[in-house]
Amino acid sequence: xxxxxxxxxxxxAHRSFVAGGSLTGVLVLTALVSxxxxxxxxxxxxxxxxxxxxxxxHLLGTDQFGRDIFSIIxxxxxxxxxxxxxxxxxxxxxxxxxxxxxxxxxxxxxELIMRxxxxxxxxxxxxxAIMLVATLGQGAINAxxxxxxxxxxxxxxxxxxxxxxxxxxxxxxxxxxxxxxxLRITVEHVLPNIVxxxxxxxTIQFALAILAEAALSFLGLGAQPPTxxxxxxxxxxxxxxxxxxxxxxxxxxxxxxxVLGLNLLGDGLRDVIDPRxxxxx
Numbered sequence: 001x002x003x004x005x006x007x008x009x010x011x012x013a014h015r016s017f018v019a020g021g022s023l024t025g026v027l028v029l030t031a032l033v034s035x036x037x038x039x040x041x042x043x044x045x046x047x048x049x050x051x052x053x054x055x056x057x058h059l060l061g062t063d064q065f066g067r068d069i070f071s072i073i074x075x076x077x078x079x080x081x082x083x084x085x086x087x088x089x090x091x092x093x094x095x096x097x098x099x100x101x102x103x104x105x106x107x108x109x110x111e112l113i114m115r116x117x118x119x120x121x122x123x124x125x126x127x128x129a130i131m132l133v134a135t136l137g138q139g140a141i142n143a144x145x146x147x148x149x150x151x152x153x154x155x156x157x158x159x160x161x162x163x164x165x166x167x168x169x170x171x172x173x174x175x176x177x178x179x180x181x182x183l184r185i186t187v188e189h190v191l192p193n194i195v196x197x198x199x200x201x202x203t204i205q206f207a208l209a210i211l212a213e214a215a216l217s218f219l220g221l222g223a224q225p226p227t228x229x230x231x232x233x234x235x236x237x238x239x240x241x242x243x244x245x246x247x248x249x250x251x252x253x254x255x256x257x258x259v260l261g262l263n264l265l266g267d268g269l270r271d272v273i274d275p276r277x278x279x280x281x
Contacts, residue, residue, distance in 0.1 A: 010272045017268025020203075023261025031077035040068035042075040043226040051244055060250050063233075064240060069247070073254050075228035079140065080258060083213040084206040087144045091151020091205060096198065098152070099159025100191065103167060104182045114160065117153035125150050125208070126215050133221040140223040143216045147209050158201055162194040196273040203266035207259045214255050230255050 011017050034042075039059070046066035054061045060069040102110040120128065132146035166172065167190065175185050216222035217231030225232070230251040237247035 007272060011268070014268045014272055016264045017272060020261050020264025020266070020268050023257055024265050027077055027258045027261060028081065030074050031081045034071075034074035034078055038068075038071040038074050040071045042067060042071040042228050054246065061244075061246055063236070063247055064244075069233075069250055072228045072233060073230070073250055076230045076233065076251070076254065077258075079223050079227060079229050080210045080213060080255075083140070083144050083147065084209040087147035087209045087213075088151060088202055088205045090145070090148025092155050092198070092202065095152040095155025096159045096191075098156040100163055100186050102156070102160045103163035103190070104186050110160070113156060117156050120150070120153045126212060129212055129216060130219065130221060133216060138221050138224060140227060143213055143222040146216070147212045150212070151205050151209070154205060155198070155201065158197065159194065162197045163190050166190045166193050200266050200270045200273065203262050203269060207262035207266075210255065210258055210262070 011021075044067065046062075048066065049058075049062050050064055050066040052058050052062040052066075058068050058070065060073065062068055063072070098113050102113040123131075128150055129143070129146040132149060133142050136142040136145065163186075172185060172189060175189055180188070213222055213229075214231030214234070217229040218235045220232075220235065222231055223229040233251040234248055237244070237251075241248045
């Protein structure tokens with residue numbers, strides 16, 4: 001429409017979106033760069049240089065095994081992004097499908113899916129992830145599956161609520177009058193109209209996935225050595241936090257910045273997609 005700024009102009013004019021996008025971009029860029037280059041080998045130990053203070057040679061110092069902390073932080077971004085992308089994909093794929101199915105079928109199908117989602121919500125997220133990982137076994141893959149399973153009811157409930165609002169619209173009645181079936185209406189009309197809502201939720205779930213992976217790794221249930229992981233870095237430095245506090249500060253800051261960036265990005269996307277929400281705040 002004439003007189004209205006394009007979506008990209010609205011994005012660039014929104015401070016939360018710009019800040020969140022910048023922080024998220026740094027996270028992604030760090031992970032990509034670490035695929036081909038890190039200052040030092042992030043998994044190679046050198047006990048002769050253990051607990052070296054930050055310097056030009058080791059920007060963030062070294063840990064108790066002589067590994068370069070900056071290199072481990074860079075490589076740990078790969079693990080965080082992998083867990084986020086795969087687990088959110090699992091949750092989104094199954095959750096959106098269940099939510100659309102519940103909204104289209106209604107009746108006992110909707111009740112069954114929603115009550116199952118409520119049952120999963122009865123368990124705290126991290127407790128459910130710990131239970132699943134303890135059952136399936138330790139490791140990054142099982143942690144990803146556990147986090148992905150927890151994301152399913154989140155997307156299912158969100159999709160069902162958003163889809164129900166679309167099913168009540170006049171153009172859906174017109175599509176029914178034209179002889180279109182529920183599956184076709186869902187694919188051609190309902191799903192495209194709730195994509196914006198799902199995009200915002202993806203950023204939120206991505207941030208939660210990074211936190212969950214860090215928590216599982218901190219408990220020894222996530223990525224196993226020698227795979228670099230921010231959560232395991234925190235676990236390994238617990239006994240030395242009063243001797244060398246920077247060992248715990250840096251991975252904690254990396255987790256905080258990543259989660260903050262994704263949350264700001266999601267907040268900005270929500271306002272850009274629906275400007276009415278921004279005016280109400």
